[in-house]
Amino acid sequence: MIPVTVDCRLVWRKAPPREVMIPEGTTIDGFLDAIGEGALRGQALLAIDRQICNPDRVVRAGETVMLLPVMCGG
Amino acid sequence: MQRILRINTATREIVDTPVAGDQLLLGGRAMTSGFLLREVPAACHPLGPFNKIIFAVGPLAGTLVSSANRLSVGAKSPLTGGIKESNAGGMLAYKLGRLGLRAVILEGRPAEGDAWQILHIDARGVRLTHAPPELAGVGVYEKSRVLFAKYGARAGLALIGPAGEQRLLCAGVTCTDPEGIPSRYSGRGGLGAVLASKGIMAVVVDDSAAPKEKMADQAAFAAGLRQVAALIAATPQTSEVYRKFGTSAMLSTTNALGALPVRNFSRGTFEKAGSIDGSALYNAIIERGGEGNPSHGCMRGCLIKCSNIFPGKDGKAVVSPLEYESIGLLGSNCGIGDLDAIARLNHACNDMGVDTIDTGAAIAVAMEAGLAPFGDAEFAEKAVKGIISGEILSRVIGSGAEMTGKILGQYRVPTAKGQSMAAYDPRSVKGTGVTYATSAMGADHTAGNTTRLQVKQTEKQGQVGNAKKAQAGIMLLDSLGLCIMLGAAVKDMSLIIGLVNARFGTSFTLAEAETLAARALDDERSFNRKAGLGPPSDRVAEFFYLEKNPDSGGIYDFTPEDFLELTGGR
Numbered sequence A: 001m002i003p004v005t006v007d008c009r010l011v012w013r014k015a016p017p018r019e020v021m022i023p024e025g026t027t028i029d030g031f032l033d034a035i036g037e038g039a040l041r042g043q044a045l046l047a048i049d050r051q052i053c054n055p056d057r058v059v060r061a062g063e064t065v066m067l068l069p070v071m072c073g074g
Numbered sequence B: 001m002q003r004i005l006r007i008n009t010a011t012r013e014i015v016d017t018p019v020a021g022d023q024l025l026l027g028g029r030a031m032t033s034g035f036l037l038r039e040v041p042a043a044c045h046p047l048g049p050f051n052k053i054i055f056a057v058g059p060l061a062g063t064l065v066s067s068a069n070r071l072s073v074g075a076k077s078p079l080t081g082g083i084k085e086s087n088a089g090g091m092l093a094y095k096l097g098r099l100g101l102r103a104v105i106l107e108g109r110p111a112e113g114d115a116w117q118i119l120h121i122d123a124r125g126v127r128l129t130h131a132p133p134e135l136a137g138v139g140v141y142e143k144s145r146v147l148f149a150k151y152g153a154r155a156g157l158a159l160i161g162p163a164g165e166q167r168l169l170c171a172g173v174t175c176t177d178p179e180g181i182p183s184r185y186s187g188r189g190g191l192g193a194v195l196a197s198k199g200i201m202a203v204v205v206d207d208s209a210a211p212k213e214k215m216a217d218q219a220a221f222a223a224g225l226r227q228v229a230a231l232i233a234a235t236p237q238t239s240e241v242y243r244k245f246g247t248s249a250m251l252s253t254t255n256a257l258g259a260l261p262v263r264n265f266s267r268g269t270f271e272k273a274g275s276i277d278g279s280a281l282y283n284a285i286i287e288r289g290g291e292g293n294p295s296h297g298c299m300r301g302c303l304i305k306c307s308n309i310f311p312g313k314d315g316k317a318v319v320s321p322l323e324y325e326s327i328g329l330l331g332s333n334c335g336i337g338d339l340d341a342i343a344r345l346n347h348a349c350n351d352m353g354v355d356t357i358d359t360g361a362a363i364a365v366a367m368e369a370g371l372a373p374f375g376d377a378e379f380a381e382k383a384v385k386g387i388i389s390g391e392i393l394s395r396v397i398g399s400g401a402e403m404t405g406k407i408l409g410q411y412r413v414p415t416a417k418g419q420s421m422a423a424y425d426p427r428s429v430k431g432t433g434v435t436y437a438t439s440a441m442g443a444d445h446t447a448g449n450t451t452r453l454q455v456k457q458t459e460k461q462g463q464v465g466n467a468k469k470a471q472a473g474i475m476l477l478d479s480l481g482l483c484i485m486l487g488a489a490v491k492d493m494s495l496i497i498g499l500v501n502a503r504f505g506t507s508f509t510l511a512e513a514e515t516l517a518a519r520a521l522d523d524e525r526s527f528n529r530k531a532g533l534g535p536p537s538d539r540v541a542e543f544f545y546l547e548k549n550p551d552s553g554g555i556y557d558f559t560p561e562d563f564l565e566l567t568g569g570r
């Protein structure tokens, strides 16, 4: 297991960044399930270093994963 | 029976024809673009007798299927010189649909100096009548008040403001919402100027005597309606998030990604984002109470209700809706970080009848040119309100960023095909950047926005394909008269096609709809090619290729060859 930080910027659920443990080798695609937030699939975009990541990007120890709302513009 | 009305504004001849065959399946944008390609000489002057302005609705207009009553307005654009379609909510499409009208086509051009006309449509027929003379030069809020007093509260209106009357390049056409507020804009591309060139100040549609419609298969239609409602209720975005925060929730995403336009697209992250984002907007509406409402439906039957009514500190409504793109362009892009100031500006734009996106971009260009410092909300409001008295600077700004940049000798003008970008920096959300360059519509996020995708947005690879898919998807929605928000809940459009079949007794398939939508995209490119906007015009403003966005690190690095996958070089 490796430590990463979750920075939740979902407009309906803002929270201070928190540290969580995830299995080594977890990809962006599997990240929400790994932190027990599978229900957010389709509602959150995952970004690291201010960049939305490709689904196959592996999350590395010490990184901060930002959760951003999936929205439509008007 | 579904029909199409043609009105020649020069001869006043009115022709009513039935809709047949394929035309029953798609309406909206596919219909406006198809008619324009077939009937309008692409090289014509946009304000001349050969251009046409077309109002078209989707196949479910007039029913209570949620979010299925968008109105498409199409014409050759005076802003871009190319084909244009701009769609909006409001009540007009619902009322046209109840009267069995799929499209209304306005042709010809009345003699210069002829009195303004009102086009009045109801169950008894169509009439062109003189507009009350006191309406000339008046803002849309007062115009609609007078028109409702004359035609009754059951009417729906589409109208132009002073900007349209002056034929400014960013003049829009606004439709009234269920409460009669003229706030749902087909804002992009200067279509209000085209409507004005036909001598029409307002279209009044009264469906109060419309006959009750009998569906071909009432039971199947009712079941489909319930299924759409159930999907909306079961999808958190449509049942909770959009309803509470509306489109403004987008701001925290773009700000975090360095994709929010800030001070004339010089940055992607705004230091005052926390004061103007979705939470700030929602909290202000809730705390102030009064006439404010975070969950407002812009049309009958909408169950999502992403629209809002933004109140002032006294609880009185200031503007409805206050949306992400308006906040981005009139707010952060002008360095304005105060929701109250942005709401007042938005109201002023609505009242004058100009597009908030291009107007915001134009104000920022003027600020960069030194006419006022960034953040000067007073300058911005005065510049917009000056349209009513024909102030020269106001007319320039109401003619959009491209014109403002030319007159003020500016290099950094954030446009493509003469139209300003919406609130997504093309260097930071590259898929949307591809759409800005390649869409026949010019820099229009609604033509294929990719911000929702879980992909590295600053990476070039794959973005042309992403944009292509997004453009095809949105064409289908636009041609079915659907609001994009519905797409979050209804992923399989077969459900919608099933509703169309239940209504008309047809047996269309989704594949047929997709084929027709793809053809409509081709139609649009064909029109533009004939208008002189072929592949060489598929690019964004030069500075995006040279300046990195300092917050996302992205630069616009697409070549004409990159776009071949999407355009086929046509």
Ligand code: SF4
Pocket (backbone or CB within 6 Å): B067, B068, B089, B296, B297, B298, B299, B302, B303, B304, B305, B306, B307, B483, B484, B485, B486
């Ligand atoms: S979801 Fe929003 S924009 Fe779409 S129809 Fe409903 S209120 Fe209008």
